[in-house]
Amino acid sequence: MPACSALTNSLAKSPEYHVDLFYTQPSVPFENLHTYLDGIKSLRRISSIKDIPEPCELSKYNLIIVTGWYSHQWNRNLQIAKKINRSLIVASAIDNIKAIKTTHKLRQLFGMLAYRVYLSRIFDYCLVPGTDSSELMKFLGHPSSKIYQGYYGASSQIYSTCVKIRNRPKNFLFVGQIIPRKGIDILINAFKLYQKAGGTYGLTIVGSTDEKEDKAILSIEEFQSIQLLSFAQPDKIADLMNWHRVLITPSRFDHWATVVCEAAACGCLLVASKQVGASNDIIKNGINGFVFDALKKSPEKDLAAIMHKLELLLDSESAEQRSMISQKISSLWSEHQYKLSVEAMLK
Structure with a gap:
């Protein structure tokens, strides 16, 4: 989403940060996306599994924020990259919340096992939008001290009060x-x-x-x-x-x-x-x-x-x-x- 991209872009414009972005094509027909990403140093579109960066390339970063954790290839490459660079920090940006439907609740119970056994070894931190996502991540087993909010928000470049x-x-x-x-x-x-x-x-x-x-x-x-x-x-x-x-x-x-x-x-x-x-x-x-x-x-x-x-x-x-x-x-x-x-x- 452009507004969320603008949050990342604002960070990228800070002189102390170098930010690269690997992205998939958004399904929503937003126009002029480049205007929200002009601070990003490198933009690379991920169209298929073969476009996912290799572990050696990923290991050169200090921090990698990945949206979600559903890609086995991403998870595998991140895990290897962390072995190459022991100081590499990986965060999962997630907006899911606790399920309402019974079938989804069962899926989250299985997710809790998968997270504690496997995914928790990949992701050091979680970046979430707000309280409900924080509660889900704590339920899955992520330490509350390593969950940060701010994943979504309203960019002041776009949204502000102009009319009383x-x-x-x-x-x-x-x-x-x-x-x-x-x-x-x-x-x-x-x-x-x-x-x-x-x-x-x-x-x-x-x-x-x-x-x-x-x-x-x-x-x-x-x-x-x-x-x-x-x-x-x-x-x-x-x-x-x-x-x-x-x-x-x-x-x-x-x-x-x-x-x-x-x-x-x-x-x-x-x-x-x-x-x-x-x-x-x-x-x-x-x-x-x-x-x-x-x-x-x-x-x-x-x-x-x-x-x-x-x-x-x-x-x-x-x-x-x-x-x-x-x-x-x-x-x-x-x-x-x-x-x-x-x-x-x-x-």
Whole structure:
């Protein structure tokens, strides 16, 4: 993601660091990715297993941060590289959280055994987005003293508050994939209830959809107060956030949802399900937003009630203060925190 790449890029621009990046092609159609990576010394695309660097090359680094641990070839090469260079530090950047479904819980139990027996010998540290991922890594067996936050965040190069919240149009905002896992049906049904009860805010939905897979979005057409926009680039998203008062992220499951942090940096109040990892870190319930349960029966009723609460709160004198709290919290997930975590791993 560009915003996360910008965190790494900020570190790369520091004169004391030399940063190379091995990457895979992102599936999301981001444009001008090079603008977020201009501090990186070397960019190398990994298209197949044969493109993965050999252990001898990897052993020349002081610190290697690997996203995930699912590649056997990467793990093998890292293990050999650590034997060549005994001082090499390897960190796993992971955004997974504890599973909700029983089948996933069983998989994580097996993962715990694999991590303790094998992977813990490869990874010295873990770099995670927030609290929920930290808890998973502790469950898998990684020492809490070697888990650092800051993997995701909102880059100040892109996301910042430009418009005071009470000067913005009275609208809610959703940004993400328009799929059932993201709770798009919960949002639309909640918005229907909210409007029927006299709610006056509009709703903007930003994302892409496959109408063959998801029928819920088709009902948007009958509502004039819902604006549907296609996938947008990060700078456009930041502009939209500055012209909306509230971001709603009603996912049934989401590892962290960086968009919540990005919206906080733009001064939005926030609504998210407790199934969204970032809700634990970014939202102070009842202060700069609200958290609800997307898996309970009729979650749209709770979300509609929250919409009404926010409409009243945003007409009060406390609105600007609540917006500033969002901004302050988001600053804990920034370029500075990313750099602090990397420096701690290098000590």
